[in-house]
Structure formats: C-alpha cells, structure tokens
Amino acid sequence: MKTNELIKDLSLIKQTGTLPEDITALEIDSRAVTDGTAFVCQKGYTVDGHDFAGQAVKNGAKLIITEKELELEACQIIVKDSARALAFLADRFYGSPSEKMNVFGVTGTNGKTSVSNLIHELIRKLGGRSALSGTIGFDLDGDLRQSANTTSDLLTTQKMIHTAKEQGISNMIFEVSSHGLVEGRLWGVDFDVAVFTNLSHDHLDYHHTMEHYGYAKGLLFSQLGQDLTKQKAAVLNLDDEWFERYAQMTPHEVISYSMEKPADFYAEDIQYMADRTYYKLMSPEGAFDLETQLLGTFNVSNTLAAIAALYAKGYRVSDLVEALKEVAPVSGRMQLVPTSAPLSIYIDYAHTPDAIEKAIKSVMPFKKNRILFLIGTGGNRDKSKRPAMAKMASLADYVVLTTDDPRYESYESITSDLEKGMEHKGYACIGDRGEAVRHLMQQAEPDDIIIFAGKGHEDYQIIENTKYPHSDSNIALEVIAERF
Ligand SMILES: CC(=O)N[C@H]1[C@@H](OP(=O)(O)OP(=O)(O)OC[C@H]2O[C@@H](n3ccc(=O)[nH]c3=O)[C@H](O)[C@@H]2O)O[C@H](CO)[C@@H](O)[C@@H]1O[C@H](C)C(=O)N[C@@H](C)C(=O)N[C@H](CCC(=O)O)C(=O)O
Numbered sequence: 001m002k003t004n005e006l007i008k009d010l011s012l013i014k015q016t017g018t019l020p021e022d023i024t025a026l027e028i029d030s031r032a033v034t035d036g037t038a039f040v041c042q043k044g045y046t047v048d049g050h051d052f053a054g055q056a057v058k059n060g061a062k063l064i065i066t067e068k069e070l071e072l073e074a075c076q077i078i079v080k081d082s083a084r085a086l087a088f089l090a091d092r093f094y095g096s097p098s099e100k101m102n103v104f105g106v107t108g109t110n111g112k113t114s115v116s117n118l119i120h121e122l123i124r125k126l127g128g129r130s131a132l133s134g135t136i137g138f139d140l141d142g143d144l145r146q147s148a149n150t151t152s153d154l155l156t157t158q159k160m161i162h163t164a165k166e167q168g169i170s171n172m173i174f175e176v177s178s179h180g181l182v183e184g185r186l187w188g189v190d191f192d193v194a195v196f197t198n199l200s201h202d203h204l205d206y207h208h209t210m211e212h213y214g215y216a217k218g219l220l221f222s223q224l225g226q227d228l229t230k231q232k233a234a235v236l237n238l239d240d241e242w243f244e245r246y247a248q249m250t251p252h253e254v255i256s257y258s259m260e261k262p263a264d265f266y267a268e269d270i271q272y273m274a275d276r277t278y279y280k281l282m283s284p285e286g287a288f289d290l291e292t293q294l295l296g297t298f299n300v301s302n303t304l305a306a307i308a309a310l311y312a313k314g315y316r317v318s319d320l321v322e323a324l325k326e327v328a329p330v331s332g333r334m335q336l337v338p339t340s341a342p343l344s345i346y347i348d349y350a351h352t353p354d355a356i357e358k359a360i361k362s363v364m365p366f367k368k369n370r371i372l373f374l375i376g377t378g379g380n381r382d383k384s385k386r387p388a389m390a391k392m393a394s395l396a397d398y399v400v401l402t403t404d405d406p407r408y409e410s411y412e413s414i415t416s417d418l419e420k421g422m423e424h425k426g427y428a429c430i431g432d433r434g435e436a437v438r439h440l441m442q443q444a445e446p447d448d449i450i451i452f453a454g455k456g457h458e459d460y461q462i463i464e465n466t467k468y469p470h471s472d473s474n475i476a477l478e479v480i481a482e483r484f
C-alpha cells in the first residue's frame with residue numbers, strides 16, 4: 001500500500017527520516033515483521049513494543065509508528081497514542097472490512113461461546129457463510145484455526161475480518177470479552193448487532209468491582225455508534241439487572257429476550273429432557289414450537305438470544321426455528337458423553353458461581369438418583385469467586401473439589417479456598433484433577449447424573465507453565481469400563 005495513503009489524516013506529532021513509498025504489511029509483533037513492514041509500537045502490561053522496534057528494523061521494518069523518538073535508522077512517525085494510531089492504520093490498511101459485512105458481537109459473563117456459535121451455525125444451516133472468532137478459535141466458515149484469546153488483539157481482529165471478507169464470507173461473529181473491550185481490541189469494528197447474555201461474578205482480579213466489569217461490557221453497546229441510517233440493534237437479556245443501563249448506551253433498536261416475562265422473544269412451557277429441550281417461542285412473528293439439542297435452562301436463554309440477533313438482521317423466525325433443530329451443542333457445554341452405563345455424564349465449562357448454579361439446576365428436572373458434581377478453579381486467577389463457586393456446587397448431592405489449570409499455585413491453596421464455601425459434608429478435596437475424576441467415578445451408582453465442570457472443550461491441564469494432556473471424559477470412560 002502507498003504509505004502516503006496509509007497515513008493521510010493520521011494525527012501525528014512529527015515524522016523523522018524519509019517516508020518509504022510503499023509498505024507491504026502492518027505488524028505489532030517484531031517477530032512477525034518481514035521486509036517492508038510498518039511496525040506499530042504497542043505498550044503491554046509486562047513488556048513494551050517500543051523495546052522491540054530495533055528488532056523490527058533488523059527484520060525489515062521500513063516505518064516505525066512510535067510514541068517517542070527512537071535511535072533507529074528507519075523512518076519514524078511519532079504519535080501521541082500508538083494504540084489509537086493502530087486502530088486508524090489497521091482500519092485503513094485493510095480497507096474498513098467490517099463496514100462491508102454483517103458483524104455480530106456477543107458479550108456477557110456466561111454464554112458468549114454458546115450464543116456466538118448458535119448464530120454462526122444458524123447462518124450456515126440457512127445457506128449463508130459465516131466466520132466466528134472466540135474462545136474456541138477462529139472458525140472460517142468451517143475451517144477452524146487456533147487463536148490465543150477470546151477477543152484477539154486489534155490487529156489480529158482486523159486481519160480476521162479482512163480474511164473472511166476476502167473469502168467471500170459476509171457474516172462475522174465475535175465473542176467479546178470485557179478485557180478486549182477495555183483494551184480497545186475492537187476499536188474500528190463496525191458492529192451491526194450487539195448481544196448481551198448476562199452479568200455475574202467473574203474476572204474481579206482484573207476489574208476489581210462489578211461496577212467496572214459491567215461498565216466494560218457496556219462498551220460494546222456504545223460501539224454500535226450514532227449512525228442511524230444503518231440497520232443496527234442491541235439484543236438484551238430482560239432478565240438481567242443491567243438491561244436498562246445497556247439500553248441507555250445506544251440510540252439503536254433494542255430487542256429484548258427473556259425466560260421469565262413477556263419480551264420481544266420469550267419462552268413458555270419449557271420441557272427439559274436428558275438429550276433435548278422443548279419450549280414455545282413467543283416472538284414478534286407469532287408463537288412457534290421450538291426443539292433444540294442444547295440442554296439446560298441457560299441454553300433456553302442462549303437460543304432466544306441467537307434467534308433475536310438474527311431476526312434483527314432480517315431472518316424469518318420460522319426459518320430459524322426449523323434450522324435450530326439441527327444445531328449440535330457447542331463442544332464441552334453440557335455435552336452428553338455417550339456411554340452404555342446406566343448413568344448420564346455431562347462435560348461442561350461452568351467456571352463461575354452463576355454458571356455452576358445453572359448447570360446443576362438444569363439437570364434437576366430429570367434427576368432419578370443423585371447429582372455428582374466435580375469443579376476446580378484455576379491457579380493464580382480470581383480467588384474471590386472460589387467459595388461462591390463451591391457454595392453453588394453444594395446444590396449437588398456429592399461434590400469433588402479440585403483444580404482447573406493450577407499453574408504455579410499449590411493444590412491445597414486452591415481446594416482450601418473452595419472448601420470454605422461448601423454447605424454440606426458430602427464432598428472430597430483432591431487437587432490432582434485426574435485422580436479427582438477417578439474418585440468421583442468410583443462413587444457413581446446407576447441413575448446418577450454426573451457433571452464434570454470447568455474444562456469444557458479443553459484437552460489439557462496447565463501445571464506451572466506446561467500444558468499436559470487431560471480429558472475428564474476419557475478418564476470417566478476408563479472407570480466405567482472397569483466398573484460397569
Ligand atoms: C500476560 C499478560 O498479562 N498479557 C497482557 C499484557 O501483555 P504483555 O505485557 O505481555 O504485552 P504484549 O501485549 O504481549 O506485548 C506488548 C507489545 O510488544 C510486542 N512484542 C512483544 C514481544 C516481542 O518479542 N516482540 C514484540 O514486538 C507485542 O506484539 C505487543 O505489540 O498486556 C496487554 C495489554 O496491552 C494484554 O493484552 C495482555 O493480555 C493477554 C493478551 C491476555 O491473554 N490477557 C487475558 C487476561 C485476556 O485478555 N483474557 C480474555 C478472556 C476473558 C474470558 O475468559 O472471558 C480474552 O479476551 O482472551
């Protein structure tokens with residue numbers, strides 16, 4: 001791209017050296033720089049990209065965008081704020097791709113992956129093409145690639161939208177974390193529909209207060225912007241106390257959904273089965289009998305959110321209801337493990353108090369014997385939620401308290417924090433997750449319902465800084481083979 005074109009209108013303090021005529025790429029990581037790249041220095045919390053500008057030049061960078069003048073051979077553009085400069089440059093370099101696509105953002109404490117995946121799969125079942133970025137990776141219309149974060153850094157985000165657009169995909173779904181919003185990783189993304197699932201205790205090691213956490217999530221709704229000529233909408237959960245505040249953050253249409261009261265989309269006569277859920281969907285286009293393979297109360301809410309989001313972009317409710325029957329559960333979210341043993345095993349990703357409560361309550365309607373529940377928490381992360389998680393786990397008849405990526409924290413430190421919240425004596429503390437799963441399966445009796453929570457789709461345990469292979473379901477099936 002012509003460098004003059006790239007930096008035209010960029011707010012800059014000064015330029016040193018001669019501007020290269022063209023640049024071949026835009027990067028923020030010196031390790032990715034190749035000949036002819038423009039390198040934008042970004043400050044992290046632990047390291048500062050300005051310290052890698054020299055490395056970037058060695059690797060071929062011809063232009064450095066920096067907040068301070070550096071002792072370097074390459075041309076430098078000095079800006080006041082390099083994060084804002086990056087938002088401008090990435091949007092310009094990739095030709096504002098989000099403006100030419102239908103972009104959906106899904107935020108909330110729980111349900112982001114589930115709702116994003118539902119929107120993505122519904123579009124595809126109805127003949128459209130869609131890309132999805134989130135915890136599970138970057139899914140380019142069925143081609144899954146790895147990504148490091150739920151919400152990727154700003155440059156990766158723009159690259160993903162550009163890649164999807166280049167491949168003729170016209171829909172892009174983002175799972176949006178509060179970290180990503182606060183750090184401006186989505187600056188420049190022109191969202192069409194912003195969806196809110198719910199807000200409850202999580203990530204207080206990062207946000208410190210629920211007020212700040214709630215504010216952070218709200219940034220997505222203000223990011224719908226003020227251009228009322230575009231068909232945009234906020235899809236908000238009427239059952240959550242943040243509904244009103246988020247509605248106030250946007251002048252665009254608000255579409256409500258609820259499991260508890262009349263809303264634009266709401267559920268009546270819900271029936272929970274071990275492998276299906278049925279309800280009557282009340283919608284602006286009338287009432288529909290809805291059937292889904294997704295399980296649990298929270299998935300009723302998630303399906304309502306996804307249907308409302310697509311309705312906002314003109315999809316017919318009847319088509320969505322029909323397509324939903326075929327959509328499979330997201331990997332590791334109340335996923336039934338096939339077994340011939342006379343009991344039910346679910347793998348779930350619940351790792352907040354609210355999600356744990358909902359996971360256990362969702363199997364209660366078809367409980368015949370006991371509910372056995374295994375939960376761990378990560379080491380060196382939000383410790384304040386641990387007792388609250390165990391308090392909710394106490395809803396189960398028998399609980400195993402363990403770890404979920406202990407990192408550098410001792411097993412004992414994690415399980416003793418959890419133990420503080422237990423409300424009955426039917427539990428065991430076993431730090432090693434593999435042993436914990438084994439122990440729980442040794443207790444299992446016919447007709448029990450077993451839930452392994454916290455790991456979901458993940459197939460590893462992080463101990464210190466190493467990932468070890470781990471699968472709750474494989475261990476459970478091994479014990480079943482020995483015992484049943
Ligand atoms: C370990 C850690 O705390 N990392 C945070 C920290 O990064 P950092 O200090 O290591 O700096 P960096 O951003 O890696 O590096 C700064 C710059 O130097 C550059 N660099 C670095 C090294 C090098 O050799 N060359 C080089 O050019 C980097 O490319 C970057 O441009 O500061 C950055 C802010 O500028 C954060 O974005 C980053 O969060 C990382 C990405 C992270 O994983 N954060 C987690 C908490 C997170 O965001 N999680 C949410 C999930 C939430 C949920 O579960 O719902 C998510 O969205 O994934």
Ligand SMILES: Nc1ncnc2c1ncn2[C@@H]1O[C@H](COP(=O)(O)OP(=O)(O)OP(=O)(O)O)[C@@H](O)[C@H]1O
Binds near residue numbers: 349358
């Ligand atoms: N709408 C919901 N309300 C409460 N709990 C939910 C909801 N949807 C899912 N859950 C629970 O939260 C767990 C994680 O679901 P999901 O991955 O969809 O959420 P998430 O917001 O993407 O979480 P993360 O960002 O940690 O991946 C599920 O396994 C389930 O236990």
